[in-house]
Amino acid sequence: MSGLTIAGLQVAIGLAQPLRDCSLSVAPGEVVGLVGESGSGKSLTALACLGLLPAQARARGQIQLGDTALLGATESVWRGVRGRRLAMIFQNPMSALNPFFSIGRQLLEVVGAHFAEPRAALQLRVRKALERVQLDAGFADKYPHQMSGGQLQRAMIAMALACEPELLIADEPTTALDVTVQARIMRLLRELTGQGMGLLLISHDLALVAQVAARVYVMYAGRTVETGPMRELMGSASHPYTANLLKAQPRLGQFQRRLPVIEGQVLPATSSPGGCVFQSRCWRATELCRLQPPPALSLRPLSRVECHHPILPTLLAKELEHG
Amino acid sequence: MVEAVVSVQGLRKSYAGKHGRVQALQGLDFTLRPGKSLAIVGESGSGKTTAAMCVAKLVMPDAGAVHLAGSDFLQADARSSARLRRHFGVVLQNPLTSLDPRVRIWRSVCEPLQVHEPGLTKAQLRERALALLARVGLDANQAERLPHQLSGGQLQRAVIARALILRPQFVILDEPTSALDVSVQAQVLNLLCDLRDEFQLSYLFITHNLALVEIIAHEVLVMYAGAVVERGPVHRVFAQPRHPYTAELLAAVPGGPLSVSEPATAAAESGFAATGCAYRPRCPRAQALCADVQPAPASEAAPVSCFFPLGESPR
Numbered sequence: 208m209s210g211l212t213i214a215g216l217q218v219a220i221g222l223a224q225p226l227r228d229c230s231l232s233v234a235p236g237e238v239v240g241l242v243g244e245s246g247s248g249k250s251l252t253a254l255a256c257l258g259l260l261p262a263q264a265r266a267r268g269q270i271q272l273g274d275t276a277l278l279g280a281t282e283s284v285w286r287g288v289r290g291r292r293l294a295m296i297f298q299n300p301m302s303a304l305n306p307f308f309s310i311g312r313q314l315l316e317v318v319g320a321h322f323a324e325p326r327a328a329l330q331l332r333v334r335k336a337l338e339r340v341q342l343d344a345g346f347a348d349k350y351p352h353q354m355s356g357g358q359l360q361r362a363m364i365a366m367a368l369a370c371e372p373e374l375l376i377a378d379e380p381t382t383a384l385d386v387t388v389q390a391r392i393m394r395l396l397r398e399l400t401g402q403g404m405g406l407l408l409i410s411h412d413l414a415l416v417a418q419v420a421a422r423v424y425v426m427y428a429g430r431t432v433e434t435g436p437m438r439e440l441m442g443s444a445s446h447p448y449t450a451n452l453l454k455a456q457p458r459l460g461q462f463q464r465r466l467p468v469i470e471g472q473v474l475p476a477t478s479s480p481g482g483c484v485f486q487s488r489c490w491r492a493t494e495l496c497r498l499q500p501p502p503a504l505s506l507r508p509l510s511r512v513e514c515h516h517p518i519l520p521t522l523l524a525k526e527l528e529h530g
Numbered sequence: 531m532v533e534a535v536v537s538v539q540g541l542r543k544s545y546a547g548k549h550g551r552v553q554a555l556q557g558l559d560f561t562l563r564p565g566k567s568l569a570i571v572g573e574s575g576s577g578k579t580t581a582a583m584c585v586a587k588l589v590m591p592d593a594g595a596v597h598l599a600g601s602d603f604l605q606a607d608a609r610s611s612a613r614l615r616r617h618f619g620v621v622l623q624n625p626l627t628s629l630d631p632r633v634r635i636w637r638s639v640c641e642p643l644q645v646h647e648p649g650l651t652k653a654q655l656r657e658r659a660l661a662l663l664a665r666v667g668l669d670a671n672q673a674e675r676l677p678h679q680l681s682g683g684q685l686q687r688a689v690i691a692r693a694l695i696l697r698p699q700f701v702i703l704d705e706p707t708s709a710l711d712v713s714v715q716a717q718v719l720n721l722l723c724d725l726r727d728e729f730q731l732s733y734l735f736i737t738h739n740l741a742l743v744e745i746i747a748h749e750v751l752v753m754y755a756g757a758v759v760e761r762g763p764v765h766r767v768f769a770q771p772r773h774p775y776t777a778e779l780l781a782a783v784p785g786g787p788l789s790v791s792e793p794a795t796a797a798a799e800s801g802f803a804a805t806g807c808a809y810r811p812r813c814p815r816a817q818a819l820c821a822d823v824q825p826a827p828a829s830e831a832a833p834v835s836c837f838f839p840l841g842e843s844p845r
Contacts, residue, residue, distance in 0.1 A: 244711040244713060385738065386573065386738060386779065386782045386783060387778055387782045388573075389782065389784075390781070390784075411712065412784060414785030415784040417784070417785065418785075455712050455713050456785075457715075457739070457741040457745060458785055459741045459744070459768070459783050459785070465720055465723065466716035466720060467716065468716040468717045469713040470717075
């Protein structure tokens with residue numbers, strides 16, 4: 208099995224359980240979205256993939272990259288994976304680059320760590336990487352403070368791409384950027400994928416993820432509660448949380464005066480519910496939801512939802528009514 | 531004619547920069563009538579927050595006038611401007627840094643009352659604070675807590691309550707929901723709409739998120755590099771943007787109806803032009819004239835600051 212596979216990942220930090228059960232996969236060349244609100248565990252999932260969990264965190268489950276088991280891997284295994292096979296870009300490019308070194312030097316350091324090649328060959332890799340993100344060669348001599356936020360995020364992407372990784376994890380890559388710059392970075396990410404490199408795009412914004420991802424996972428309170436092909440999920444979500452999240456997002460051109468809201472608060476990471484993690488905020492919840500964890504159902508091909516009372520696709524709902 | 535809640539004329543502000551002065555605000559004019567709201571949209575560095583700060587006199591503008599309750603707020607001395615401050619409330623982006631971390635929520639909420647209505651007893655202050663907190667959805671138990679014990683959405687409700695405790699008619703909202711999650715943002719936006727209708731509030735709503743503008747405001751100003759480039763009723767500007775920058779902004783919103791027509795060039799991503807039209811380096815319609823002459827800022831009479839606006843064929 209190639210690509211990234213996460214199965215039943217749980218992370219506990221002290222008494223808190225910020226990741227309760229996360230399962231997802233990204234095939235080579237595939238663009239997959241991971242969507243959730245703050246505290247849902249999406250960034251922790253990314254950190255677990257790179258072995259960057261806080262020291263006091265205890266993780267259980269499985270993370271596979273190709274044939275390599277990542278959870279509990281030794282430092283020497285990690286050195287061959289981080290940056291080389293699995294690269295990550297973070298939310299704030301201004302704080303991710305060293306202000307004292309030029310962009311070119313920082314890129315050179317990365318490729319130098321992974322390729323035992325003569326300097327000229329390494330420099331060629333740097334030039335190519337900058338080219339792929341549409342920064343001309345002159346940017347190699349610039350320092351971070353001389354560049355705009357969008358240009359810095361391009362430099363970060365170039366750094367991530369320089370070692371030709373199997374998978375790129377982008378954690379909120381455009382949240383710190385203006386909306387017009389965001390549009391260009393998303394366009395760039397879309398162009399860069401599809402040549403074998405997989406992309407896991409983490410965001411709180413479903414509409415943004417929908418621009419590039421073919422499949423999406425929705426996280427809530429540390430669980431991947433729903434997954435499916437992007438288009439289907441946007442059109443008719445099965446999990447009440449996803450459905451609500453889609454409606455609560457203000458969208459241009461709707462001129463709606465009131466937004467549907469999700470009442471209540473997210474389940475604290477310290478509580479351990481016997482039933483569904485969303486039941487306290489769910490309008491479809493019954494006694495069953497309070498007592499038993501929901502089953503994982505597959506209502507459509509490639510989709511999966513953890514819910515006792517999922518919203519059925521209309522066709523299926525009609526059939527059930529008549530049968 | 532109903533009297534204006536606030537009226538702003540010719541507000542200007544510049545800061546000293548590395549390469550001469552930066553024109554952060556190049557003339558802002560607007561008038562708000564009771565119950566009507568205005569949104570200012572733009573990207574980082576466009577001057578939208580400077581605009582809010584100058585209207586609230588938290589930053590002293592270089593020129594211009596702000597009329598509140600019939601008086602000139604900017605010319606007023608320290609004492610009378612303190613008195614005039616009761617006529618507006620302010621809600622900023624990050625609720626956690628807006629509240630004193632060592633003071634209980636209800637105490638923070640009634641602090642403006644202590645300043646402006648010094649005769650009230652502690653019991654009266656508490657009663658007023660709790661009543662308003664209940665209106666924004668916080669119970670007596672939550673009112674007793676400290677800021678770190680509440681969530682971001684709950685804190686922003688408390689900040690809104692504090693802004694309204696003196697019953698102002700005018701409230702400045704600077705990115706009030708951008709630090710909040712989508713589901714919580716919807717709760718706060720609905721609350722703001724309810725309060726606006728209930729108390730006939732006028733909002734000056736500063737945001738980078740265009741999708742929120744339609745929910746909150748009646749009128750919109752689009753800012754670029756310190757200047758208002760387009761203004762008008764929200765439905766007109768969003769349905770038929772005339773300035774190329776407004777069109778680019780609208781096209782960049784994810785999931786919007788125009789999202790297919792993204793801007794084509796990545797080259798001129800940033801940088802304002804120093805002469806002529808500031809938007810020229812990014813503009814697909816720019817011509818020689820745009821490099822030499824700066825178009826007049828948008829006004830109520832001429833709502834678009836562009837020589838070659840959309841909807842007219844280029845000459």
